[in-house]
Amino acid sequence: MSSCRSSTGRFNVTLSFEIMAANKGGPLKPFASWTALIVTVCLACVAHAQSNPTNQDAAVRAVIKTFADARNARDGDAVAATYAEDGEYINLNGVRTRGAHRAVVLRIPGFRTGAANRSLGGVRNSERRRRPSNRGI
């Protein structure tokens, strides 16, 4: 049996393999055991990378940057692509515009005017209680 446990800070990934030879019911040869171990380590690494807060931070910032650039370029399709299908925009008066498709986005008040520079604050992870830092997009 080969097992690996990776702690990511958010959840734990535990993978284990127990491989038995199909023909005789005994353990596999060393080559198969090492292969199982390598596969396990690779899967744990992938799980770690996907849950890494730094990666998530960069991914979220990329969406906002894409949105900001598309908005400034008045590119309705690109703006729409940053919204979920059921995404909604709420303006200063509380009026809601629902839907992510281009026609809806183009109806958002002010879409055709008002290029803006958008800046974001730092990252705060509620689970880890990190202190925010000031960083641009």
Place this chain on the structure above:
Amino acid sequence: MEFVTPNVAVVRAIAEFDEIKTRLSETYVLIKDNDQWKIRVHEAGGTTIMPAR
């Protein structure tokens, strides 16, 4: 930016509009679906008039 859960992020941004000398506070709620982050809610908050440069 705050990761409320691994699949929900709340982002606060400041948008500065040079043309109208206004600073707009915005809040975005993003959700991760199929490993892709998307804006689920985008709300324009309060505005402040930027000081003259």
